[in-house]
Amino acid sequence: MSSEPLPVRCHVVTGKGGTGKTTVAAALALALAADGRTVLLVETEGRQGIAQLFDTPPLPYEERRVAVARGGGEVKALAIDTEEALMEYLDLFYNLRRAGRALRKMGAIDFATAIAPGLRDVLITGKVKEAVTRRHDGKRVYDAVVVDAPPTGRITRFLNVTGEMGQLARSGPIKTQSDGVMAVLKSPQTAVHLVTLLEDMPVQETADAIKELTAVGLPVGHVVVNMATEPLLPEASLSRAAEGRLTGAELAPALESVHLPGALGDPLAVEAVEHAQRWAAQDALRGDVAALGRPTIELPLLPGPMDLGALFDLAGRLEAHVRPEAAA
Known part of the structure; x- marks a missing residue:
C-alpha cells in the first residue's frame, strides 16, 4: 500500500550530455517507488539507456516493470516511440488509428516529424501528461512519473513547444491537448531537475537552463551534482x-x-x-552551484560499473530529498 501522496508527481530530469542524467533519472524512479509506490520511468530520446541500466532487453512501446523498489514498490519503464504516440493521438482525438497505420506505411509520419521537429516533442510531452493524469477505477495509476528528458541545451524548447503550438490554434483538439499538457507541466506537481558535474561547462549550462525555464514559467526543482569525488x-x-x-x-x-x-x-x-x-x-x-539558489543534492562517484546495486545506492541517497516523509 502506498504512503502519503507525493507533492511532486512529474519529475523531469535533464543535464548536459555526459553528466549522467539517465542514471540519476533511474535512481530517482527507484527512490520514489519505495514503500509500495508505482512509478513510471519514461525515456524520450530512443537510446535505450534505461534498458541498459536495468539490464533488460530493449524496451518496446509499452509500459514494462524493470525493477522492484524497497518496500515492494515497482518501477515501470516506457521508451516513447514517436510513430506509436502519433497513432494514439489520432485515435484519441480523431478516431483515426486506421488512418495512422496507412500514414505510417506511406512514410508520412517520418516526413511530418522531419519538417516539423516540434511535433515529436508535442507527442512526447502529451504522452507524459497522459501518464501523469491517468486513472483506473478512480485512482491514479502512477504515484509519480520520471522523465529522462533531452539535454539542458534544448530542455526549455522541449517542454514549452506544446504551449507554443497551442497558441497557434484558438480551438479544437490541438488547443485542448496543448492546454492540458501545459497545465500539468507548469503546475506545482511538476519539477525540472538539472544534473551537473563540478565542471565549468555543465555548471554554466545548468545556470542558463534555469534562467530559460524560469522565464517561461516552468518549475525548477533540484540541482543534482553528480559523480562528486572526495x-x-x-x-x-x-x-x-x-x-x-x-x-x-x-x-x-x-x-x-x-x-x-x-x-x-x-x-x-x-x-x-x-x-x-x-x-x-x-x-x-560548489559556490557557483549554491549561487543558483536551488536546493542541491550531491551524489558521489561510485566505484565500478553502474549496475542495479549502484542504482539502489544512489536511490537511497535521493530518498530524503525527494520524499519529505523519508527525511522526517
Missing part, C-alpha cells in the same frame, strides 16, 4: 599541495619507511599537486 589528502596537505608547495623530498621518508624508494617522491608529489588543484577548482564550483 579528496585523497588530509585537509592541511591538500591546501599545501594545491599551492604547489608539496615536494618529493617531503614524501621520501614516508616512502622509505615502508621500504619503497625515496625517488618515487617526486612523481608522487606531482600527482598529489595535480589532484589537489583539481579538487580546489571543483570545490570552488
